[in-house]
Amino acid sequence: MKRIILAAAMALLAAPAWAGDSQPLRIGWVSAMANAPVLIAEKKGFFKEEGLAVELKSFGDGPVIQQAVASGDVDVAYVGAPPVYQWFARGLDSVILAKVNYGQAALVAKASGPIHTLADLKGQRLAGVNRGSGMDVLLRGYILKDVAKLDPETDLQLSQMPAGNMNAALDTGVVDAVFEWEPFISQSVLRGAGRVVFDVNEALPHYPWYVIASTRKVANERPDDIVKLLRAHHKAIAFLSEHPDEADKIIAEAFKLEPVQSADGKVVPAQAIVSEARKRLGWSDAIESADRAFIQRLMDYSQTLGILSQPLKADDVIDTALWARATGEQN
Known part of the structure; x- marks a missing residue:
């Protein structure tokens, strides 16, 4: 019996930090450069540093991801705000947890x-x-x-x-x-x-675009995993700012960018494409008051366009409590 107990203890010590009852967090993301933090977090090992196992799956657009969230095939989404609040209006208890980027x-x-x-x-x-x-x-x-x-x-x-x-x-x-x-x-x-x-x-300087979203069910059942995700996300954004050359190389490789030939015949390397893109986008995870106002503006546009049948309030869909716990910041 002692040998069995000892063997079990050794197995626990040898298991990865995320082993146990928790399943890998399944993350869907729109395949866009603005969602680079999820790629950086995976490539640089920030998820592993937090003891979080993840499964990443890229999608072509936000509505498809939100459908996967609604069906339970994806736990967390790196997605634009409109699909999140549109599904919320249909009865899915969606919640925006943090920001990913601005511009794009x-x-x-x-x-x-x-x-x-x-x-x-x-x-x-x-x-x-x-x-x-x-x-x-x-x-x-x-x-x-x-x-x-x-x-x-x-x-x-x-x-x-x-x-x-x-x-x-x-x-x-x-x-x-x-x-x-x-x-x-x-x-x-x-x-x-x-x-x-x-x-x-x-x-619209620094207008927010992609956000990290989930359902309240997932957020309530797996708050510790969500906090780990948001910590890794925070680290990835810092890395994008502090190590732009290495980050640009990672992004170019992840998106399999090829050099392009300019109109004057010069070859522009793949990494320079990412550098050029930074003129139109950047990364931040804090949802500021101006971000809430912009998301409200998108909600109002959606109602005017007939996509939403009822008015919504941005604060009904945004909850940054887990982000504040992950970063120690308030907004």
Whole structure:
């Protein structure tokens, strides 16, 4: 009996820090450069440092991730705020736990084309991503309606396609402009093929975009694991700021970025694409009062666009208590 007890004790000592009853935390993330903290945390071992086992799965857009959260296939999501509050409105007890980044999006037109301002979009062909996604709400609600004073349904031809297909569609003339995210913006600009017509981060400096979200059920049942995740996330954001060259290399490798050739024939290395992208995005985990106001603005746009059938309040969906426990900060 003593031998059995001793063997069991030794097995516990030899087991990884996350062994036990807790299952790996399944993390879904939109495959966008702005979600780099989740990649950095995995690559640099920050999750392991916190004793947290994770399973990462990338998705093409936020609505698909939130569907996975709703079905229980994913525990935590690195996703835009709109899919989170849209599912909340449908009855899923979603909660935003922390911020991931600010910035990322721009409207890009063909460099040799006629579009130089948002007003030039009238009558043109513009590609965005799936309707109801965060990028779609930002495009139709803010850029087209508020800024350009255009009706997205009648003043131009608005189509949807995956962000990864947009540059090819722009190059071949399938569309005249695209609303996309990084690294696609920088790839187009550095090749000399695209021209940034409207940089959202210039118009709305440090606007929040991706957030870490879950359901309250997961947050209540696994608070310690969520805190470990948020600590690793916090470390990753610090690393992105303090070690930009190494971080840019990790990002370039993770997204399998290839060097691009500029219009003058020079070869631009993959890491320079990430450096260029930093002009339009950055990383932060604290949800400030201005961030809450912006998320409220997105909620209001969603209601105006008919995506939400009822008004919502940002504070009903945001809960930073676990983030404060993880970081020792308040906001």
